[in-house]
Amino acid sequence: MAAAGKENVFAPWKDDAAVPLIRIDQVSKRFGDFTAIDKISLNIYPQEFFALLGPSGCGKTTLMRMLAGFEKPSGGVISIDGQDMVTVPPNKRAVNMMFQSYALFPHLSVWDNIAFGLRRDGLDKDRVAARVEEMLKLVQLGQFARRKPHQISGGQRQRVALARSLAKAPKLLLLDEPLGALDKKLRQETQFELMDIQEKTGTTFVIVTHDQEEAMTVASRVAVMDQGKLIQVETPQVIYEQPNSVYVADFIGDVNLIPGSVSELGGGAALAWAEGKPPLLGQPGASLAKGQNATFAIRPEKIAISAEEPQDRNNRVQGKILEIGYLGNLSTYHVELPEGPVIKCEVGNRSRVERRDFTWEDEVWLSWSDTAGLVLAR
């Protein structure tokens, strides 16, 4: 697959010739008169690691359950591998799901849990055994094979659930908040393990998560959802650097938002934000018109802090330090501007004493380049 001019970059969504594994076309789901999924269209390609991100109740699980076959869409078409899924029951789909609660069978051993799906396929004993051993090795649970689910730790259970859903070598693996129950360290380890497994098996993963950091770490593309709609579907980098809306910018990572109105629009955009102040310059977002209300979005780590007024940058504001946070690897400053907004900026602590020369109530200058910020219409 030659992806639009770049070589060795995995980006089938940019390739018109690529055939999606999942086609979600104008799919809606209503529960009574409540719309949980609102006319979503989305293609997911083979071998993608696709993350669904969004606040609680936005419909992530509902979308997954429709892919797995536990819910029928109220409208629209879902097709997997070219086949319309409307009438296909869950047990006839080449899709496996790893449940948020793991849903391990408590009366079966780890081994039998993993073998469960294989046996349903009527594989002979030796093939089942070989595959189970392979899976146990993959998730490094060989010595726990004979234990029951309640005799192993939470992290191990989660790996059993993963092994069980991978055992049948599904075309598509759905992971609904697979790491929700793990502590941060185990979670990070498991994220890398997941990526490793995904690479090894070549399975397409769709993962649901609350945790935006997790989505950014593992995913080839991230979909940000809100109230049953897709707001933006892009690579983690684009989502972070070029969010298409204030909602996405705010949802992913930290961001400073300054309201104003568009005063100039050309290669860049200028946003008038306070009386008698020079406008803030940034990259224009989509569907921007001169004169309309817009928001300036700038990430804290793109802002420099200095005692003197910097001369080489157009975007500079002055304010008073309200709060200082020392986070070890970096320090954050909350700077209150006389015009109202409080701006957060982050500075790396490369040497131990560096930058610690500011203190509360100090007057400081904040500045950033013309391309660091975004002017967003909504």
Added chain:
Amino acid sequence: MRRLLVGVPFVWLLVLFLVPFGIVLKISLSDIALAIPPYTPTLDLTEGWAGIRDFFSRLDFENYVFLTSDDLYWKAYLSSLQIAVIATICTLLVGFPVAYGMARAPEEWRPALLMLVILPFWTSFLIRVYAWIGILSTEGFLNQFLLWTGIISEPLTILNTNTAVYIGIVYTYLPFMILPIYATLERMDASLLEAAEDLGCSRMQAFWLITVPLARPGVVAGCFLVFIPTLGEFVIPSLLGGSDTLMIGKVLWEEFFNNRDWPVASAVAIILLLILIVPIVLFQRNQQINKEAEQ
């Protein structure tokens, strides 16, 4: 303090079980007598040591030997066992679907359904069994109804047969079957069934491979709770059963009150207890295993 809290009821139960058991055991080793109480010897402490020694020397296993000599008794034991086993299976067959339906009912209905299951306990057990006489007799409601619908032309004889006994037992002990099964099914995580389907099971397979094994502790508990009291059941066979319904509880009653042979009746009771110890121990072990599995 904690020892006291556990200890007092424990001692209480022990005394309440052991003292009557000791009395019954003693009577079973005595001889029948035309006296009040109708057995001999009785312990007379006024004669001191000699009296006690004399008392013990006159106890023997005669009554137990007698039980083996008359085949009425072991037939009654066997017949009770048979009736208890069949009745337990019938109760399970009726109770499981009810429990399953309840566990699957919308959550807001469940307390009401549970209430309905327990509701019969609000009236006397005896009255409810008598009510069955009214339903099952030749001129009873059931026969009248069936005659009226034209399904039968002659009234059925149900009362005073084993069928009536089964109906009575299933009816009476159904809640003891439903409640433990319902408890296990209700606790079951619905996503387990979805997971099973996701891994390639049909609904039916998922039921047999997941629901049934997970309900097993409840099924076992329910079966014991029905089987144990049914084995010694006396009221139902004597009110609903016929002359050929042979149950050890009925034999026991007749020995005590019709024959006034307390020693033989006590021997019958002791043997019944010994038979019951097996399922009771098994039941305890089952509960223990379940508790361990749940941690």
